[in-house]
Amino acid sequence: MAEPFVWPIRVYWEDTDAGGVVYHAQYLAFMERARSEWLRSVGVHQDVLKRDADLVFVVRALQTDFRAPARLDDQLSVSVALLECRGASFVLAQRIERNGALLVEATVKIASLCASTFRPSPIPGFLLSQLHLLPEAS
Numbered sequence: 001m002a003e004p005f006v007w008p009i010r011v012y013w014e015d016t017d018a019g020g021v022v023y024h025a026q027y028l029a030f031m032e033r034a035r036s037e038w039l040r041s042v043g044v045h046q047d048v049l050k051r052d053a054d055l056v057f058v059v060r061a062l063q064t065d066f067r068a069p070a071r072l073d074d075q076l077s078v079s080v081a082l083l084e085c086r087g088a089s090f091v092l093a094q095r096i097e098r099n100g101a102l103l104v105e106a107t108v109k110i111a112s113l114c115a116s117t118f119r120p121s122p123i124p125g126f127l128l129s130q131l132h133l134l135p136e137a138s
Contacts, residue, residue: 004081007034011074020072031094034078050115060111068103085131088112
């Protein structure tokens, strides 16, 4: 299996409920940060993509399996691995782990949209070729 991109996240007070457990919606924010950093790691800056290519990426579908809670001050690893890449979308596998223990697993479908109309738009060739060069998850 190809090595996924991994981004570290520390759980802060603002991420938790009154019991010190990460609120379920916060895991989505953690995954979003990791996806943004994954794109940045291949030279894609989303603000530049919007400005220069009138293109944005949005979550089209999300399947999430919550397995165990994260807690205040935990150091988490959020991974991103490409599963599939098409002309106007791609699918990612994401995992959130603490010390190698799986806490959350998700499959995320990302759609490419024209920023000014929010209609589907093909991923530009230069970016599509970069995505195709990334190792795919097995």
